[in-house]
Amino acid sequence: MTSFNDEYSLLAPGPVNLHPEVRKALALPMIHHRTPEFDVILKRVLAGIRQVFQTKEDVYLLSCTGSGGLEALLVNVISPGDKVLAIVSGKFGERWAEMAKTFGADVSIINVPWGETVNPKDVEAHLQRLPETRAVLCQACETSTAVAHPIQKLAEIISGFPETLFLVDAITALGAYSLPMDEWKIDGLVAGSQKAFMLPTGMAFISFSKKAQAFFEKATCPRFYFDVRKEKKANASGETFFSSNVTILRALDVVLNLINKQGLESLFHAIHRRAEFTRIFAQQLGFTLYAKSPSDSVTALVVPTTMDGQKIRLELEETHNITIMGGQDQAKGKIIRIGHMGYIQDHELLKLIDNLGQVLRKFDPGSLTLEQISMVVNDGKQWLENNP
């Protein structure tokens, strides 16, 4: 049984460990969203979150999970019958393509083998053939495979096509590594509260480029809850259109303040450092990396062929009080996935490596000696000290 005390590590690629200040904010007494107290918070959050999106455009704060944000990106800019190109490189890419089909888009798919990145030339060739394509859909980080796609390169290509918008699912990327929306010319971007934003599940944050905003009126997809035109108007008068998610927005205010104090670059560095550490020392234990171009937000490790990833995951949780994730679909049992977003301290990283070693030893006593495990952990400790 997992005990949810301060020794518990939630190292999933979302939801994530919460910062103590965030936990405090979540415990505050409820206030109404139409109050001067909340008005101040909403105003500050609407202004502050642009810094993480690295945009001058409006960012909308939606009460829904990340998937609602993906739907909002689509329905505000596409119309039934529009051609859409979906890059499918894992579970989340599959789902977004399905969603676009559900809204009547004429969806073409570039299938990318799991663990690999899309070749930008394939996207370019597709758009040259079908320049009327309304949107290209891609994950910045495909969380099911831990792959980071070449977003800057793709944006550079797509921005050359005047009819085509580049919509990016950055639910495990925005806030974990740099994705400057304006500079790179990304047309639609979605982030999720429980992933890189280090909050509980329940909100999605989205933004559109000017090029995308021009489609708000032209798009004929049915939309009501996710009609950003209503949200834009409400935000302009200092409100959200529906009831505000007071609890999460107050916690977001805390997160933005923490990011502001730390600096975006320093936040990205901290996440990169955890990813580097995990990649180096998990490989020393005998795992290999699943992603050819690994994301800093999550690491996918191929487990030794004699073992079952699901069992490793369970054992780590039941015996060592650490939650990580297994693989989905075709990667089920073959990989484990470790998240690097959220409030993670160095001692948790060392414990993770130590405990992973012990779990491997439990399932295959010949795989590692106790001395080998403690050597890897000691090297890890040195590395953390030498790489602040």
Ligand SMILES: *Cc1c(COP(=O)(O)O)cnc(C)c1O
């Ligand atoms: C988690 C995730 C989603 C889905 O988000 P929900 O909050 O579960 O709706 C979509 N895309 C990616 C890349 C994700 O990591």
